[in-house]
Amino acid sequence: xxxxxxxxxxxxxxxxxxxxxxxxxxxxxxxxxxxxxxxxxxxxxxxxxxxxxxxxxxxxxxxxxxxxxxxxxxxxxxxxxxxxxxxxxxxxxxxxxxxxxxxxxxxxxxxxxxxxxxxxxxxxxxxxxxxxxxxxxxxxxxxxxxxxxxxxxxxxxxxxxxxxxxxxxxxxxxxxxxxxxxxxxxxxxxxxxxxxxxxxxxxxxxxxxxxxxxxxxxxxxxxxxxxxxxxxxxxxxxxxxxxxxxxxxxxxxxxxxxxxxxxxxxxxxxxxxxxxxxxxxxxxxxxxxxxxxxxxxxxxxxxxxxxxxxxxxxxxxxxxxxxxxxxxxxxxxxxxxxxxxxxxxxxxxxxxxxxxxxxxxxxxxxxxxxxxxxxxxxxxxxxxxxxxxxxxxxxxxxxxxxxxxxxxxxxxxxxxxxxxxxxxxxxxxxxxxxxxxxxxxxxxxxxxxxxxxxxxxxxxxxxxxxxxxxxxxxxxxxxxxxxxxxxxxxxxxxxxxxxxxxxxxxxxxxxxxxxxxxxxxxxxxxxxxxxxxxxxxxxxxxxxxxxxxxxxxxxxxxxxxxxxxxxxxxxxxxxxxxxxxxxxxxxxxxxxxxxxxxxxxxxxxxxxxxxxxxxxxxxxxxxxxxxxxxxxxxxxxxxxxxxxxxxxxxxxxxxxxxxxxxxxxxxxx
Ligand code: SF4
Numbered sequence: 001x002x003x004x005x006x007x008x009x010x011x012x013x014x015x016x017x018x019x020x021x022x023x024x025x026x027x028x029x030x031x032x033x034x035x036x037x038x039x040x041x042x043x044x045x046x047x048x049x050x051x052x053x054x055x056x057x058x059x060x061x062x063x064x065x066x067x068x069x070x071x072x073x074x075x076x077x078x079x080x081x082x083x084x085x086x087x088x089x090x091x092x093x094x095x096x097x098x099x100x101x102x103x104x105x106x107x108x109x110x111x112x113x114x115x116x117x118x119x120x121x122x123x124x125x126x127x128x129x130x131x132x133x134x135x136x137x138x139x140x141x142x143x144x145x146x147x148x149x150x151x152x153x154x155x156x157x158x159x160x161x162x163x164x165x166x167x168x169x170x171x172x173x174x175x176x177x178x179x180x181x182x183x184x185x186x187x188x189x190x191x192x193x194x195x196x197x198x199x200x201x202x203x204x205x206x207x208x209x210x211x212x213x214x215x216x217x218x219x220x221x222x223x224x225x226x227x228x229x230x231x232x233x234x235x236x237x238x239x240x241x242x243x244x245x246x247x248x249x250x251x252x253x254x255x256x257x258x259x260x261x262x263x264x265x266x267x268x269x270x271x272x273x274x275x276x277x278x279x280x281x282x283x284x285x286x287x288x289x290x291x292x293x294x295x296x297x298x299x300x301x302x303x304x305x306x307x308x309x310x311x312x313x314x315x316x317x318x319x320x321x322x323x324x325x326x327x328x329x330x331x332x333x334x335x336x337x338x339x340x341x342x343x344x345x346x347x348x349x350x351x352x353x354x355x356x357x358x359x360x361x362x363x364x365x366x367x368x369x370x371x372x373x374x375x376x377x378x379x380x381x382x383x384x385x386x387x388x389x390x391x392x393x394x395x396x397x398x399x400x401x402x403x404x405x406x407x408x409x410x411x412x413x414x415x416x417x418x419x420x421x422x423x424x425x426x427x428x429x430x431x432x433x434x435x436x437x438x439x440x441x442x443x444x445x446x447x448x449x450x451x452x453x454x455x456x457x458x459x460x461x462x463x464x465x466x467x468x469x470x471x472x473x474x475x476x477x478x479x480x481x482x483x484x485x486x487x488x489x490x491x492x493x494x495x496x497x498x499x500x501x502x503x504x505x506x507x508x509x510x511x512x513x514x515x516x517x518x519x520x521x522x523x524x525x526x527x528x529x530x531x532x533x534x535x536x537x538x539x540x541x542x543x544x545x546x547x548x549x550x551x552x553x554x555x556x557x558x559x560x561x562x563x564x565x566x567x568x569x570x571x572x573x574x575x576x577x578x579x580x581x582x583x584x585x586x587x588x589x590x591x592x593x594x595x596x597x598x599x600x601x602x603x604x605x606x607x608x609x610x611x612x613x614x615x616x617x618x619x620x621x622x623x624x625x626x627x628x629x630x631x632x633x634x635x636x637x638x639x640x641x642x643x644x645x646x647x648x649x650x651x652x653x654x655x656x657x658x659x660x661x662x663x664x665x666x667x668x669x
Contacts, residue, residue, distance in 0.1 A: 001062050002029050002030060002033045002058060002059045002062060003026060003029075003030065005029075005058045005062070005092075006021055006022075006025060006026040006029060006058070007021060008021050011058070011088075011091045011092055012054060012058070012091070014091045015054075015087045015088050015090070015091035015092075016051070016054060016087070020613075022050065022051065022441045023441075024046070024047070024050045024438040024439060024440075024441055025050050025051045025052075025054065025055050025438075025441075026055075027436070027438050028044055028046050028050060028052060028055035028056070028411075028436065028438050029054075029055040029056070029058055029059050030059075031044065031434075031436045032044070032055060032056045032059045032060065032409055033059035033062075033063070035407045035408075035409060035434065036059055036060060036063045036065060036221075036222055036407045036409075037063070038407075039405040039406055039407050040407065040408070040433075040434065041392070041408045041410070041430055041432075041433035041434065042407070042408070042409050042410070042433060042434045042436065043228075043410045043411070043415065043421055043424065043425060043430055043433045043434070043435050043436070044409065044410070044411040044435075044436045044437075044438065045411070045412065045413070045414065045415040045416070045421055045436070045437045045438070046411055046412075046413060046438050047413060047438065047439045047440030047441075047442075047640070048413050048440050048442065048607050048610065048611065049440050049441050049442050049610075049611070049612065049613070050413075050438055050440065050441065052226070052411050052413070053080065053084050053226065054084070054088065055411075056224050056226070056409055056411060057084065057085065057088050058088065058092075060194075060222050060224060060409075061088060061089065061092055061094055061096060061194070062092065062094075063222065064094075065220075065221040065222045065407075066193050066194075066219060066220045066221055066222070067193070067194050067195070067220055067221070067222035067223065067224065068195050068197065068216060068217065068220045068222070068223045068224070069194065069195065069196045069197070069224045069226070070196075070197045070198060070199055070201075070202045070223075070224070070225050070226070071196070071198055071199070071225075071226040071227050072198065072199055072226070072227035072230045072234075072549065073198060073227075073549060074102055074106060074147065074198060075549075076198075076226070076227065076549065077100060077102065077196050077197070077198050078100075078147055080196050080226075081098065081100040081196045085098055085194065085196070086098070096193045096194055097191065097192045097193045097194070098192055098193070098194045098195075098196070099185070099188040099189045099191070099192035099194070099195050099196070100143075100145070100185070100195075100196050101185050101186065101188075101189040101195055101196070101197050101201065102145065102185070102197075102198065102201060103198075103200060103201045103204065104163065104164050104165070104166070104169065104182045105159075105163050105164075105165070106145055106146055106147065106163070107143075107144045107145060107146065107163065107164075107181040107182045107185060108134065108138055108141070108144040108145075108146060108162055108163065108181055109162060109163050109164035109169070109176075109180075109181075109182070110138070110144075110176040110179055110180060110181070111164070111170060111174050111175065111176045111180075112161060112162055112163065112164055112168070113131075113134065113135065113138060113162045114176075115161075116131060116158075116161040116162055117131065117135070122158070122161070123157045124157070126156075127156065127157055127158045127161075130152065130156055130158045131158055131161075131162070133149070133151075133152070134149065134152075134158070134162055137149050141181075143181060143184070143185065144181025144182075144184070144185075145181070145185075146159070146163070153519055154519060154520075154521075155519065164182065166208070167247070167250070167251070167254075167341070167345050168254060168341070169182070169341075170337050170338065170341060171337075171341070173337030173340070174337075189216060190215060190216060195216060195220070199225070199227075199230055199231055199234040199235070200234055200237075200238070203234055203235045203237070203238035203239065203383075204238050206235075206238070206239070206386065206390055206391070207238045207239055220406075221405065221406055221407065222406070222407045222409070223391075223406065223407070223408050223409070224409040224410075224411070225408075225409070225410045225411070226411055226412070227412055227549070228410040228411055228412045228415065228424065228428075229412040229413075229414050229415055229424060229548075229600065229604075230412075231383065231410070231428055232382055232383050232424075232427040232428055235382075235383035235386065235387075236379050236380055236381070236382065236383060236574070237379070239379070239380050239383060239386050240364060240377060240378045240379035240380055241352055241355055241356075241377075241378045242352075242375060242376065242377050242378075243318075243349065243352040243353060243356060243375075243376045244373055244374065244375045244376070245280040245281070245283055245284045245373045245374045246372075246373035247349065248276060248277075248279070248280035248318060248322070248349055249276075249277055249280050249281075249373075251276065251325075251342070251345050251346065251349060252273045252276040252277045252280070252325075253273075254342065254345075255269065255272070255273055255276070255325060255329070255342050255346075256269050256270070256273040258336070258338045258339065258342060259272075259273075259332075262332075262335055262336045262338060262339070263332040263335050263336075263339070266331065266332055266335075267328045267331060267332060269328075272324060272325055272328045273325075275321040275324060275325075276321045276322065276324075276325055278317075278321070279314070279317040279318040279320070279321040279322075280318060282314050282317060283314040283315065283317075283318055283374060284373060284374050285314075286306060286307065286310045286311055286314045287303070287306055287368065287370055287374060288306075290305070290370045291370070292370060292371050292372070293370070293371065294369075294370045295367050295368070295369055295370070295571075295572065295573055296367060296368040296370060297367055297573050297576070298360075298366040298367050298368055298573070299366070303367070303368045312357060315353050315356055315357050316353075316357065318349070318350075318353040319350050319353040319354050319357070322346045322347075322349045322350035322353065323346075323350050325342075325346040326343055326346045326347055326350065329342050329343040329346060330343065352376075355378070356376050356378070360378055361378065361380075363380060363381060363385070364378050364379060364380050364381065365378070365379055365381060365573055365574055365576075365577035366378045366379075366573070367573035367574075379574060381427075381574070381577055381578050381581060382426075382427035382428070382429075382578075383427065383428055383429065384426070384427055384428060384429030385429065386429075387428050387429040387430065388429040391408070392408070392429075408433075410424070410428070410430065410433070412424075413603075413604075413607055414600050414603045414604050414607065415600075416596060416599075416600065417595075417596055417599040417600065417603075417634065417635075417637070417638040418596075419435070419437065420435060421435055421437070422596070423596040423597070423599075423600055440640060441613075442610050442612075442613060442615075442640070443613075444610065444640035444641050444642045445641055445642065445643055447610050447613075447615060447616050447617070448609060448610050448616065448617050448618065448619065448640070448642040448643070449618050449619070449642050449643040449644065449645050449654050450606075450618070450619045450620075450621065450636075450639065450642045450643070450644055450645065451618060451619070451620045451621075451644075451645040451650075451651045451654070452620075452621050452622075452623070452624065452626050452627045453471060453620070453622060453624075453648070453651075454624065454627075456468070456471065456622050456623075456624060458624065458625075459563075459564040459565070459623050459625065464492075464563070464564075464622075465487075465491070465492045465495040465496055465499075465563065466495065466499065467622075468485070468492070468496055468561070468563045468622045469495065469496040469499035469500055469503075470499075471561075471620070471622065472485050472496065472500060472539070472561050473499070473500055473503045473504075475559060475561070475620070475651075475655060476500070476504075476510055476539045476559075477509075477510065478652065478655045478656070478659070479537070479558060479559055479655050479658060479659060480509060480510065480531060480536075480537040480659065481509070481510045481511065481530065481531060481536060481537020481538045481539050482530060482531070482537050482538070482539075482555060482556060482557055482558040482559060482658075483538075483539040483540070483557070483558070483559040483560070483561060484527075484539075484540045484542065484546070484550075484552075484557055484559070484560050484561070484608060485500075485539065485540070485541045485542070485561045485563070486542060486543065486546060486547055486560065486561070486562050486563070486605045486608075487541065487542070487543045487563045487564075488543065488562075488563055488564045488565075488566050489543065490543060492543070492563050492564070493514070493515060493516075493541060493542065493543045496541050496563065497512070497514035497515075497541040500512045500514075500539060500541060501514065504539075507536070508536060509536050509537070510536055510537055510538070510539060511526070511535075511536045511537070511538045511539075512538070512539050512541070513526060513527055513538055513539070513540045513541070514540075514541045514542075515540075515541065515542035515543060515546065520545070520546075523540060523542075524550065524552075526538060527540045527552060527556060527557070528552055528556050529556065530554070530555060530556030530557075531555075531556075532556075537556075538556070546608075547566070547601060547604050547605045547608075548604040548605075548607070548608075550608055551608075551611055552608065552611065553611035553612045553615060554611075554612075554614075554615065557608065557609065557611075557617070558609075558615075558616065558617040558618070558658050559609075559617055559618045559619075559620065559655075559658075560605065560606060560608050560609045560617065560618075560619050560620070561620040561622065562602070562605050562606070562619070562620070562621045562622065562623070563622050563623070564622070564623045565598050565602065565621070565623045565625055565626060565635065566597075566598050566601035566602055566605065567594050567597065567598045568593070568594060568597045568598075570594075575593075578593055579593060579594075590631075591631075595631050595634055595635065598635060599634065599635050599638035600638075602621075602635055602638065602639065603638055603639060606619050606639055606640070610640075616658060617658070618645070618651070618654055618655065618658065619639075619642065620651075
């Protein structure tokens with residue numbers, strides 16, 4: 001049945017736009033079907049254009065098994081749930097109940113919306129207007145998913161005021177509990193056959209067992225992780241421990257508000273709260289005026305450059321202030337459910353503060369993120385142990401056999417640069433999984449070329465970004481926009497973005513878009529329009545989050561320029577700790593960690609270029625190490641086999657060729 005679905009006249013020809021039978025897609029679907037039938041773990045790297053979503057959805061739906069699907073972002077979740085899944089369910093004619101479950105921060109909290117109105121503490125006029133819009137929409141929405149609300153800026157200060165956190169949700173004591181959107185979404189997920197979640201929610205729940213996943217997981221037989229290359233980095237964020245001074249201050253503020261409103265005069269709330277706040281502020285002050293954005297290594301008793309005695313005293317004070325708050329809250333806990341929640345929060349912070357006075361757990365690393373507030377972090381180096389023990393039920397030394405019948409599928413376009421996909425399987429604890437690699441069906445040698453300019457400054461040279469901007473400016477002018485410049489640092493993003501904006505200021509021919517100047521969704525909408533309908537073509541300068549998951553098929557994107565090879569930042573405490581662990585086991589951090597990381601990130605960045613069979617484009621990597629260093633060959637081999645442009649002349653000729661083959665013509669040149 002699975003094979004038939006992928007045949008020329010099969011079900012998929014009715015469910016997908018422009019469906020073409022592809023051997024790679026069918027191969028992946030058959031492997032997924034086998035794993036579902038037999039149980040076990042399958043890891044599939046499916047190159048761009050394979051159509052991997054249908055490759056796992058078709059066999060999973062046809063199996064009739066209950067399944068959990070997790071993807072990397074809320075946008076991808078919406079796409080899967082709102083587009084691919086319903087189309088396929090309809091085409092297959094299956095009576096399947098599907099549900100979408102996001103983290104609580106994605107849903108309107110009816111209780112807090114009311115508080116936001118009655119407490120009148122909105123930060124500005126825009127928020128007052130936004131709240132009116134939210135209230136209007138609240139009358140008609142069934143799901144309460146804020147993604148439905150057109151035009152609500154994801155950075156709006158209103159959002160934390162109309163959504164809940166685990167800390168401030170009143171749970172079953174809430175007056176709005178019956179109509180609560182968070183609870184409705186969870187109830188629907190528990191009743192559905194197919195539940196779509198995201199990796200953040202999955203790991204958050206694995207860590208604190210809050211959103212119902214703990215009940216959901218045992219009842220599903222198929223678990224599929226798409227965009228699985230993000231699992232390790234997402235997982236480590238949730239599986240460690242964190243304490244922020246901001247959380248403690250928020251707690252103090254909430255306790256004062258509840259105390260004065262519900263138990264005025266019964267406790268000296270000002271006094272108790274002032275101790276909590278002072279302790280949180282003092283902890284921040286101990287670190288001094290370290291540059292905001294810094295990460296302080298924390299390998300001994302205190303973070304680097306911080307006085308050890310002052311640090312442990314400050315942590316102790318946070319612990320004690322939270323314990324005193326607990327004692328005060330105990331005396332009024334009968335009066336309102338709010339005090340019970342506050343007591344739980346105080347206990348949690350007291351225990352975390354105490355944890356950070358003890359030594360770091362083995363196999364973990366600690367550091368402090370410095371901003372206006374402090375964030376104390378203890379993170380495992382990877383998720384291997386958690387995957388083995390909490391997901392696959394394989395406890396070290398356990399006598400009972402691991403549970404075999406469940407099928408686990410992990411897939412992504414990029415999972416490593418070797419046949420065993422060790423970049424992915426080692427940190428995820430999946431080294432004994434079945435591995436399948438299916439290549440991209442695109443003809444890269446015909447559709448794409450790669451160019452490494454020889455005369456550009458070395459990446460460490462301070463002139464490097466300016467030279468990248470100059471090269472990009474000339475090429476963009478020739479091509480009429482249609483370019484994405486991906487940078488490895490925010491500093492390079494600023495330098496290149498400003499230089500290009502200056503160069504094309506007032507130009508009718510090219511519009512320069514820079515990450516951070518507009519919300520991501522608006523940037524991408526404009527970039528995708530390209531030079532259609534008389535608009536100028538665009539160049540988009542972006543970093544980090546644009547290296548992956550961005551899909552711009554067609555002429556709007558024909559050139560991707562990467563400023564430097566994307567090695568992990570060597571001074572990062574997590575990167576350092578991973579390197580040290582490899583060294584301790586006799587392995588080479590450079591060959592076994594830095595190069596594979598760069599290979600995967602480079603593949604992701606380059607993967608933005610060719611999105612369908614008719615696309616053509618040029619990848620420019622402004623880093624001479626790709627051709628001059630030995631490891632450059634390994635990185636080049638990780639990229640699809642594109643034609644290599646050897647000189648500036650060949651590069652210009654390739655650009656001119658692109659303008660000729662485009663469906664739109666940059667006639668202004
Ligand atoms: S139960 Fe929690 S999330 Fe739901 S409305 Fe009440 S406070 Fe908000």
